[in-house]
Amino acid sequence: MRDERQQATVGATYGVTAFLLWGAGPLYFKAVGHVGTLEVMAHRVVWCVALLAILVTLVRSWPRILSALREKRTLMLLACSTVLISINWITFIYAVNIDRVLETSLGYFINPLVSVFLGLIFLGEKLSLWRWISVGLAFAGIGVMTLEVAGLPWISLALAFSFGFYGLVRKKATLESFEGLFLETLLISPIALIFLLHLDWQGTGHFLHSNLTTNLLLILAGPVTALPLLFFTSAARRLRLSTVGFLQYLAPSCHFLLAIFLFGETFTQTHFITFGLIWCGLLIYSGESLYARRQRNRAALT
Template structure:
């Protein structure tokens, strides 16, 4: 299956991608773009505790979904493959680290920094796609990547205090997506294995948090406990959609679709959280939005006449 993926070209697979991976990717990115609104309700909770509960409550969600969809055989096969378990343990560690950095940044008022991180991520995907998956980009798509890189470089010069947040988010999520694309496992069993191998660290984090002066927030109030309990569904659903899309779409195309999520983060940070937009950030975002336009224009212009709207 992976061999077929390696030979595909994002310019020639746009039509099939629309029906096999595009809706899942769009759904995942839309949900992620609204995440700050959810985590804003958990400001009183330690980021470490939130990550731990996300892991613990995601596993039951996955197991229920596996039972409903009758994918128990796939889960047992995945757990019986040591190399696959090792790969999913690494992807789980990457996404767990990504969660921790993201939640801490949002709670400390750096939503725009998280937005930039997920704007940078497509550049990471493009680089990974060309280096590891032998995906080819057109000249215009390379131009789009270069324009976006200029914007990131401008921000790096004047926003060093929060740039590490953006870069860490981009690299950890890019690594997660690459592993999930290459791992020969469906999205649901794969997520179940990831959360299973991270269960001991999650329990350790909760024990550590319980012994800290702040203690555990779970159980302190009904509303807060319900919000933490919902973390499994809130976490699991977009990850399932993303993993499914990653198996179907070219990695470069998947990365550029991801601009939906940081655009949502940008708008939420600007209007809901009323963060101040620095001039250098605005210039950086303009470069990145220009890169998106160039990339999308190239994809649309390369479609066959029969694939264009109004054509049979």
């Protein structure tokens, strides 16, 4: 019991740190917005691989890396998580570049409830009546947005489901966080590197052809990408998927505040209704989770 509590505490610390870093993410991608979505994405991958290769060497993890490459199940899981996180990264960068940070906020507010739903389907986690209601309110919010804008809020849904499934897949992988992330970025790095070399050959690439600030910002794509994901995957392996979902409130809250008060995006009546329904769902879910946790603690003491 004590070991489980210690793991939960460590996991919560990792989770809070990860989501606060992600919450500040739009600031970085606004700063490199002139570079372009795909080029920034490629730099994220390349510099992340370089950074993690150093870390893998320092902690002598190469034997585990090579062993994972020989395990079909682990390799398939990492290939799947690579696709999922790539979709998430590209969607997020694109949304920031076209001034739709508010939609990223909506997506990551939906994500905790998506995680609850995925936990029910794939991990056998039980869903109480109140959690069903909270999930229902989230989908009602999506329905309002869909009817008002005559189409699905695809940015929000792509972010929510890609990251929800990513957490699910990484929870099933046996590698440590930085080892798994290294292999994920390594798998896609040939495509990223070829794309960057193609841009350089065409003379349209920005790295080493722009000012010093841009060059440094692109190099920083490595730590900006690696650090929060390292913290997240460490948290995901130590916590219930539903608990990880609860911590995810932090990042979209930061996105929401940045979108409204710093980036000046318009908050419409439709946004108000949609966010209101989702926030009500999150409030119900949070209250029910807190109550259930207290009940478990009381039962453990008796």
